[in-house]
Amino acid sequence: MPGVFANLKRQARGNSNLGGIARLVCWAESDITVGWPKKSDIVAGEVTTAPTIVVGTVAAEFVFDKDTCRGKSSKKGKLGYQNYEHEIEAKFAGFDKTQYAAVEKFLNQGGVCVAYHKNGARQVFGSSWNPLEIEDSMDTGIKADDGRMVAFKAKADGFDFHAPFLADAVVLTTDSAAVVPQPF
Amino acid sequence: MAKVKNWQVKDEYVGKVQLEDGAGNKTVLSNELPQEVLEKLAQNDQYRFFLEKKTVSDEQPKEN
DSSP states (O other): OOSSSOOOOOOOTTSOOOOSEEEEEEEEGGGBOSOOSOGGGEETTEEOSOOOBOTTOOBEEOOOOTTOOEEEEEEESSTTSOEEEEEEEEEEEOOOHHHHHHHHTTTTOOEEEEEEETTSOEEEESBTTBOBEEEEEEEOOSSTTSOOEEEEEEEEEEESSOOOEEOTTOOEEEETTTOOOOOO | OOEEEEEEEOGGGTTTEEEEOTTSOEEEOOTTSOHHHHHHHHTSHHHHTTEEEEEEEEOOOOOO
8 A cells, every 4th residue: 555655557558648739718817706726626636616707708719720739737846845837838820910909918917728638628727816927929930831820828836736627517608609629 | 468588598699608518518508498498597697697588479379
């Protein structure tokens, strides 16, 4: 019987294990009216409550390019001072006024994101009490096959938990007109 | 004929708001949803904003 640590195993053979993120939805920190998620909301790695959001709003759908979205959750720091960092990045082809207007909304506004793994699992990055700080850039590229794109990177540290999964029973309100087909 | 008040999705949100869980269950708000579903949604503060109670129909006249 292990002591403090638990056994940690790789996934069983014969199962798919696709990397990358399939879908990303986000709220601005000020869209969420109650601190969410908090450590006390997490049971066995899952957030079991839905965010309380400003009535009449839904999560924004970030439709990124294939193979450009990643979510990371890392623990860092010396023993006795450790904490977790959450990070999301994605890229969006194009560089137009509609995208410009969407990117402008990130100015001095933190975010909370739910990333959908390719097996449909949902994971929460950031929180309304410690929102992801968004760095965005719009790049023209130099030549025709360069990425003329909007790049999105959002991160925050100082969490007392890894980016938690979202329990299946938790219902999110999303923009049905913006959802694109998913692999799950 | 008595007027009937039913829960309806506000016109501006019909087909535009999706409620989804992690098990693949999705509900797009529309007036095609059964009245009992809309009534249940209306009990939730988060969803009531998208709904309104409207007089939508009269009772069918009885046939002679």
